[in-house]
Amino acid sequence: MTDDDVQRPRGRPKTFDRAHTLDVATQSWWRDGIDGISLNEICRRAGVSKPGVYREFGNEDQLMDAALTHYVDTVLASALASLSAGRPFQETLDGLVAYATHADTPEMPAGCLFAGMRNQQWRLGPVTSAHVDRLRVDAVAAYAAWLQRCVDAGEIELRASAEVTAAFVEAQLTMMLTRTAAGDDPEALRDHARLAFAVLTDTT
Amino acid sequence: MTDDDVQRPRGRPKTFDRAHTLDVATQSWWRDGIDGISLNEICRRAGVSKPGVYREFGNEDQLMDAALTHYVDTVLASALASLSAGRPFQETLDGLVAYATHADTPEMPAGCLFAGMRNQQWRLGPVTSAHVDRLRVDAVAAYAAWLQRCVDAGEIELRASAEVTAAFVEAQLTMMLTRTAAGDDPEALRDHARLAFAVLTDTT
């Protein structure tokens, strides 16, 4: 039973490469920033026509939302999954810092698409903006749960509530991602991380 | 001896209000962000014609540079001057945090024009971009000198060099200014500041 057995729909078969277009959009917005790449430029890079994109995704807002979903599925989810892997606190934290300061490579741009959207949220359409809000809430909740688990395990002590500390961690990591994307020296940013997170690792 | 005594130049007397235009430009870019306000919109708000602005300032880059200079003269210089006022460390730090989290008022927008330019430096023209570079170097040097004076006075201990710590302080304050401008809760940001700067105030 091959694909040829399925009954083909009535009209002209579609040739639009949705996956490739989504990949180009995600990479472009990730690497060059939300405000650095127009929809026209994405069409040019993906080698597709603009009406094709509108037929497939609806409008720019919905394409951006789809790109964010794609980014979460392929990149962010695994980074956040490390929070519930149950590894030692310092090891998990080091992993987060390493991710937040990773250098630019052809396959993996520096920075983070989600952080970039968060920094320019007022530019986003309503669909993507709501998506970003949801993701941020989820991320902070995941940080808070992780911190609380480490407290319960006696690994760390907190000087503020888990919620406030989680928001602090999120702010620090977002800042590092933003600066990494802007071209700052990753090693210097790791120095900053050491200072910022000393408040978590140093017991009084 | 009044102004009427000075010999007037040959042609039509100028009526362009440079000070007012500069003020409108500074406030607009400060409040609405570098990428939120076009030169066209500034002309509209200031009630001046576009060729008038070009005659007076040259181009958008030079107008932005003039606006940054205006901002430094009227706002930033006094904030940085507190670093060399010789007051107690904690008092000076609290002042910096208070400035970095000040609420939005009609006279004083939240955030900081300089921080906004720093976050979008790739959008700036060459003149303004170079200006931003100079200001950042100066600011970090001022922070480093302040920290070193406090170390010498026995007020604080550092876990990294004065230069690294100064860059860390600058990064934290810039992040707070950015978030304040984005509408984050100032009280929550002050909580973050307490955590971030604990590394300075808590002796081991």
Add this chain to the structure above:
DNA sequence: GGCTTTCCATACCGCTCGGTATTTATTACA
């Protein structure tokens, strides 16, 4: 071969952008 259905891309829409050519208004000087 028509006919419908679906997808395709070219070419266009109205708008805003940074920047400027052009014409008119206002002055000093001869």
Add this chain to the structure above:
DNA sequence: TGTAATAAATACCGAGCGGTATGGAAAGCC
């Protein structure tokens, strides 16, 4: 009363934007 000089605003330029109207291409069905 010209004439040169300076500054004013209107109206325009080319380019890029997000978004779409339109007509043709490729399929199944009769």
